[in-house]
Amino acid sequence: MILRQSRILTKRMAHRLQFDRPDIVPSFFRFIKFVYRKFDIARNNKRHLASKGYIEHYGVHMPRNNAGDTVLFDAVEKLFDQEIRPFEWRMVPVRKKVSGSDIDRINHNASAVLVGGGGLFVADSVSESASGWQWNIAREDLEKLHKPLILFAVGFNQFRNGEEFQPIFDDHLKLTVSKADFIGMRNSGSIARLKERLPAELHTKVQFQPCMTTVLNRYFPDAVAVSSVAENDKTIVLNLAFDRREQRFGIDEQSILENIKKALLRLVELGWKIKAAVHAWDDDSMVEFLHRNKIPAEICRLNLLSGPEIVQFYSKAPLTIGMRGHSQMIPFGCGKSIFSLISHDKMRFFLDDIGEPNWGAEISDPDLTDKIVTFVEQFPKNRLNYEKKIGLKQNEFWSITQSNMSQISDIFARSRD
Known part of the structure; x- marks a missing residue:
């Protein structure tokens, strides 16, 4: 067990040195x-x-x-x-x-x-x-x-x-x-x-x-009100999950990631800034994916933060594109908009329960690139309406x-x- 853990930690440190060197010292204090x-x-x-x-x-x-x-x-x-x-x-x-x-x-x-x-x-x-x-x-x-x-x-x-x-x-x-x-x-x-x-x-x-x-802003002190984010904020929080890769991506991982890459590069061209939310160590592969494809992004490591710190992070994000369940439910609970990258049935279950099946797409969808870009392009004019819908569903x-x-x-x- 000790040997196995040592190998895992060594691998993580090597990955951090290669793809996120500035975070080495901050990660120590988070730990x-x-x-x-x-x-x-x-x-x-x-x-x-x-x-x-x-x-x-x-x-x-x-x-x-x-x-x-x-x-x-x-x-x-x-x-x-x-x-x-x-x-x-x-x-x-x-x-x-x-x-x-x-x-x-x-x-x-x-x-x-x-x-x-x-x-x-x-x-x-x-x-x-x-x-x-x-x-x-x-x-x-x-x-x-x-x-x-x-x-x-x-x-x-x-x-x-x-x-x-x-x-x-x-x-x-x-x-x-x-x-x-x-x-x-x-x-x-x-x-x-x-x-x-x-x-x-x-x-x-x-x-x-x-x-x-999903109702954090009804009782959790750190879930900030919707009005706290500027209306012209062109920031996207992104979460890509890489645990259980075969079960998430199947045999189509390369083509799925290619479609996501095209969407993100297009959004950067349109002036959107990306914050990559790392929920777990397996999500280090997202950092590598962004680096290798030259997609500019601010890396935000959430997995060692406290609950209030994570809620504060999502309460300031107008839109989150996410693959993990709580990368969608937490921002929703702060009254913020979401777009789900569906690789697990629970993501579809949630969208069905909130009555918004188009706030997401299956990652295997051949039109995934267009669906992401179109949703984000139209988001500024739809934002207030989306937030109103979220508030009503939260009620x-x-x-x-x-x-x-x-x-x-x-x-x-x-x-x-």
Whole structure:
């Protein structure tokens, strides 16, 4: 394990020296701040081992390699603290095996268990998962749980051409939904996919709960109002994802990237400035792609920043063209416009839920170059209309969220009686 990590770090450093040398010193200071935040979580969790009444929150807390998850799990807790009451939180890695002693402690000391949000229903993120999905808890331990169980804004996250779920998954899913006091899925597509695997009598338990990042400016202090960005700002934030390349691009990676390259070079000619948002280390390939194709861009590394810093970044971006889910949901949640590069079904699910299927294109679309350029060319005249549409959809999502939070508040209140 140590040797493998050393090789990975050496490869990353070599890549940084070749393609982003000015960031070497700043990255060191970002890492120091990240380590401090992780230490603070560990200290907080240790304190709660001897306390009572906390919520056991399973998630991907303060990851070093996913800017979207950094915002997401911080946002969940801020939302609950605002809409119900301030809670004490014990933050547990969702992929860590849950033991019988963990369940005993939870039943004795915790007030509830919260799982999510995020795309937790995926087959291949946890090797030898006891559940077949990311919450790594065996059936026998789940059956022993007596505290309220909330699954909040989780998603069906299977990649195209990804591994199938193991046989254990369907039975575990049925038990999870049966045990859950509330289960909210983050998009309608996920609801449909989950219901395909559930008996009809459990369908009514599965509700719609938009990802809390889509309504950030309703409760997250760092989501700045729309008016904070100048109307004539010709800045585009760009995110290209390069994890699971074969599942994202298939055999057409070269032609897809060629189409994206043509679009970006055309937009630069038209006077647009590009900020490349690196969400994860795999996105270093985006930096290399821009460098090799001589596409001028400011490199913005988000993966070691704090949640508020990432939200502030997107709140100042009038338009984001993105391939990662949270490179779209976070700016949307700040009231800003998006154009999705669709390499995963969840991107289409989100556009369908907001009623704007043309705010994106499949990366395999032969007309991808024209669709990107046309959308951006027309954006200045459409911007205010787009932002109005986003605000109206956020009102709808916020109303759903508040209704769901009311349900959850009642669940917590009954458990205390």
